[in-house]
Amino acid sequence: MKTRRAFLTSAAVLGAAAVVSAKPFTTNKNMKQPLIHHAIFWLKNPGSVADRDKLVEGVKTLSGISKIKQLYVGTVANTEKRDVVDQSWGVSEIMFFDNLEDQASYQSDPIHQSFVKNYSHLWEKVVVYDAQTV
Incomplete structure (x- = not known):
């Protein structure tokens, strides 16, 4: 049930997300197993539109970051x-990253690092789902 919920959450967010980067994402011979990095943030002040918008800005x-091939940012969709x-x-x-190494270099x-320093005061909790495509 938890795996299904995580998958459905990820799918719903991806469907509701807005494109931030115009970098094209295509599978090619150099990108055999792209990595998907999905982070979900719970705000310290969940009712604050200003805090939500500030975190989106961040x-x-x-x-x-050049290693990021494509970035989507989303907020909760008003779905059923x-x-x-x-x-x-x-x-x-x-x-989306080309590989595990690029995702690892993103962390440092x-x-x-500036994003974490300047915006972490806005969130109470973060959950990350990293998926290696098959």
């Missing part, structure tokens, strides 16, 4: 209320 700064749909979070990011990139 996530969008990550598009400056069902038991399998988690709408308790505030902001989501989905990133100065832009990512």
